[in-house]
Each structure stands twice: as structure tokens, then as C-alpha cells.
Amino acid sequence: MLSHIVGIVSGGASGLGAATAASLLKHGGKVVVADLPSQRAAFEQLAASVAGSSSALSFAEADVTNPDQIARALDMAEEQFGAPVNAAINCAGIGLARKIVSVKRGTDEVKVHPLEEFSKIMRVNVDGTFNVARLAAERMIKRENGSDGIKGCIINTASIAAYDGQIGQCAYGASKGAIASLTLPMARDLSSQGIRVMTIAPGLFQTPLLDGLPDAVKAELGATVPLPSRLGDPAEFGQLVVSILTNPMLNGEVIRLDGAIRMPPK
Numbered sequence: 160m161l162s163h164i165v166g167i168v169s170g171g172a173s174g175l176g177a178a179t180a181a182s183l184l185k186h187g188g189k190v191v192v193a194d195l196p197s198q199r200a201a202f203e204q205l206a207a208s209v210a211g212s213s214s215a216l217s218f219a220e221a222d223v224t225n226p227d228q229i230a231r232a233l234d235m236a237e238e239q240f241g242a243p244v245n246a247a248i249n250c251a252g253i254g255l256a257r258k259i260v261s262v263k264r265g266t267d268e269v270k271v272h273p274l275e276e277f278s279k280i281m282r283v284n285v286d287g288t289f290n291v292a293r294l295a296a297e298r299m300i301k302r303e304n305g306s307d308g309i310k311g312c313i314i315n316t317a318s319i320a321a322y323d324g325q326i327g328q329c330a331y332g333a334s335k336g337a338i339a340s341l342t343l344p345m346a347r348d349l350s351s352q353g354i355r356v357m358t359i360a361p362g363l364f365q366t367p368l369l370d371g372l373p374d375a376v377k378a379e380l381g382a383t384v385p386l387p388s389r390l391g392d393p394a395e396f397g398q399l400v401v402s403i404l405t406n407p408m409l410n411g412e413v414i415r416l417d418g419a420i421r422m423p424p425k
Contacts, residue, residue: 161404163305164188165240167232169223169291170251172198174366175316175396177205179248182397184212189240193221193232193291194251215240223251223287229294243302245311247295248400249288252316252334254368255280256327277330284334285341288315292345292356300352307407310353314403315342317360317413323422335360339413346411355410357403362417364391384418391416 166183170176171192180190192202202218209216217239219232237243259272292313299311317338324332339358346356363369363380369390372380381389399416403409 160186161401162187164246164404165236165242165244166190166246166248167193167236167244167291167295168248168250169193169221169229169287170249172201172205172218174250174368175361175364175393176248176250177201178393178397179250179400180205180216180397181209182394182401183246184209184215186401188246189215189236191217191219191232191236191239191244193219193223193229195222196220223249223291224282226290226294229291233294233298237298243298244295245299245302245305246404247291247299247311247313249291249313249315251287251291252284253280254331257330258327259329272329277333280330280334281337284331285337288338289341296349296352296354299354304353308353309355309407312355312357312404313345313349314400315356315358317358319360319362319415319417319420319422321360321413322415325422326425342413343411350410355407357409357411358413359396359399359403360413360415360417361396362391362415362420364393364396366393384420387418389418391418 161183166188168176168180168190171180172194180192183190206216217235219235221228221232233244255276257272261270302310304310315338318335320328320332321335321339342356342358349356369377377390
């Protein structure tokens with residue numbers, strides 16, 4: 160189904176990114192995972208889990224905010240798989256829980272949200288997403304037009320925090336809101352070049368972010384999802400990525416993948 164796909168998945172060594180890479184490989188795609196050097200062991204676990212697809216999977220050490228490193232990852236994809244990328248899936252991102260101001264109970268001590276923490280979240284999540292997208296688009300336009308004049312597709316990852324940001328999520332919610340808002344103008348901007356742009360806004364998923372929580376807490380979180388009443392399986396995120404890549408009419412939209420949950424303030 161996706162034998163024509165040469166993809167790059169940022170943050171693809173674990174979590175939603177790893178599930179995306181596995182899904183692309185399962186359907187015949189070829190993938191370069193771009194992730195931090197510290198994630199190489201996680202990548203090796205991914206590679207072992209998709210035995211038989213090793214020739215279609217590579218790892219590029221890359222920080223999404225570093226243009227040179229992302230360019231090298233894109234070069235790797237073209238050199239190893241014989242064509243420029245035609246799919247770029249942005250899954251790299253970081254989170255933070257911090258109130259704008261907080262007062263230590265029983266004291267007058269006030270702590271203010273450090274500006275550098277806010278800037279770091281925006282840098283990685285927004286700048287990093289845009290960096291991968293712009294450099295991937297540069298490669299995609301070199302490809303020949305496919306059906307409907309389409310050369311490639313960029314899929315970014317937002318979050319339901321873009322809409323239902325909770326207490327302590329000012330930085331994270333703002334970064335994911337920016338990615339959601341980026342979707343339509345980016346799709347319009349790249350339409351003349353034959354490139355589609357979509358965004359997925361996942362809800363509560365079973366990812367490394369939640370792995371440290373007790374099972375009872377994870378079950379409680381899953382029960383807050385209307386239907387199905389559980390945490391999302393990363394494979395379901397990967398399944399949606401495949402659906403987007405195979406449906407050319409999907410363009411310029413943000414899809415909530417959340418079981419109809421609407422997050423409370425806290």
C-alpha cells in the first residue's frame with residue numbers, strides 16, 4: 160500500500176513516533192527515524208520489533224531544531240532509498256507542567272514560570288516542527304507529480320492541549336496550539352508545490368510520558384475517555400498516519416484522535 164513512500168519520522172525511536180515508523184514499514188514504506196543520540200537504544204528495540212524490515216529502516220542522529228542535522232537525515236533517506244522523501248511525520252516534542260506563578264503553601268514565597276522553560280518548549284515543539292517541515296518540503300518538490308499532482312505529505316503532531324490546555328500547560332498548550340494553527344496556512348502555502356499538510360491532535364495515549372505512572376492511575380485516566388474508555392494505543396496513531404497518506408483529499412485539517420475526551424482544568 161505504501162511501497163512508494165520514503166519517509167522521515169522525527170522523534171521516531173519511541174512512543175507515537177515509533178508506532179508511526181512501524182506502521183509505515185508494515186505497509187511497505189521506507190523510513191529514516193530522526194532522533195537524538197540518546198534514543199539509539201530505543202531505536203534498536205524498534206528495529207528488533209520489525210524484523211525483516213531492516214533494509215527499509217535507518218536511524219539518523221538529529222535534533223529537530225538543528226537544520227544541518229535534519230538536512231543530513233534527509234540526505235540519508237535519499238541516498239539509501241533512491242528518492243527524496245515524500246512523507247514527513249513530525250512526532251518529536253517535549254512537555255512541561257508549570258504554573259505561571261505559584262505560591263508555596265503556608266509562606267509568601269512566589270515562584271514565577273521561567274521564561275527560558277517556556278522558550279525551550281516553543282523552540283523544540285514549534286521551531287523543530289517547522290524546521291523539519293520546511294526542509295522536507297524542499298526535497299519533496301524535486302519529486303515527480305503523483306496522482307492528483309501530489310508530490311508529498313507532511314503530518315505534524317499537535318495535542319488536545321491545543322484546545323483543552325490544563326492548569327500548568329501554558330507553554331505546552333501554546334506550542335501545540337501553534338502547530339494546529341500552522342496547519343491550514345502551511346497547506347495553502349505548499350499546495351502550489353503539490354504537498355499536502357495535515358495535523359493529528361492526540362488525546363491520552365499510552366506513551367513513555369505516562370509509563371512512569373502506576374497502573375491504577377493510568378486506568379483512572381483511561382476511564383475519563385468517553386469511548387473507548389481507555390488510553391489510546393500508539394498503533395492507532397500510526398494507523399491514522401497511514402490513512403492520511405493514502406487519502407489524497409485530506410489536506411489542511413487537524414484531526415482530534417481522542418475518543419471524544421474534553422480535558423477538565425486539572
